[in-house]
Amino acid sequence: MRRILVSCVVALCLLCGLVGLKNLVALSSGGNAPVVLAIGGSPPPPIPVRN
């Protein structure tokens, strides 16, 4: 039980860090910048522009 409780608290702390980091990037970039990861060496496709 203690193990689960400690794990939950640490996981929640990590989640706070994640949300904080994401908000910081969104604030700095002035919008919701798309994240282009590259699992592999393939070139990412162009982001379609909305009219």
Added chain:
Amino acid sequence: MVGTYELVVEALSVLLALATVGVCLYRRSFWQYLFLNTSLLYAAFFSIGCYYVRTAFGYSSPEYFYFYYVGDALGTIVLYLLIASFFDRLLRESVFHKYVRPTLFIFFLLVVGVSARFMLGNYDRFYSRFMAELQQNMFFVGVLLTLLLWISMGYLAAESRRFVLLVSGLGIYFASHAARYALQIVFPNQALADALTRVPPLMYTVMVLLWLYAFWRVPETEAVVEAARAAPRPALAKANLTVK
């Protein structure tokens, strides 16, 4: 537009990934690094699939767009498992070891839950938006956990040089993304943004090259301290001179 540079990087990434898996099999450490090999195999087949979809439907086609981003989102989950396995390995001797797996499992569930929560109300495009949101969140999770892994590694003084090299590869990969974002924010220029889009696939290839070196040239038992002994820090050298 896909040019020679993109094709060379793509081919290199596949070849290096398969070579790393081959070296792991040859050294009989495939099962020991199961998640690393799984992520490499996934990335290699994903790149081959990308090439196939791109040539069949075109670079700007929606088929390639969805194939790439859905495949990438699944790839980030595989990367998450890889980072979790590194944590598990690093904290094996620690008192915190029993907390690692449940913590990372609960954290993953929370990230999926948060990604789904943001999407509520967009049922018409739930799947595609959810995958994009999950991919973004998993990317930030990767950055956060790699940083924590690096700090823990320094604090706990990891002994295996190979392990340090493997984590360093991950660090290079995620740091390239962070640097790319920082440059895009500081210099909001479309030409620069287009040029920077070419960097992450190259950094992925560099990471795989580093992993290949780690498995090929660095034995599992080689300690980090040997390198430190070979090139002592000035402060230590001075201390030794003073003692003599």
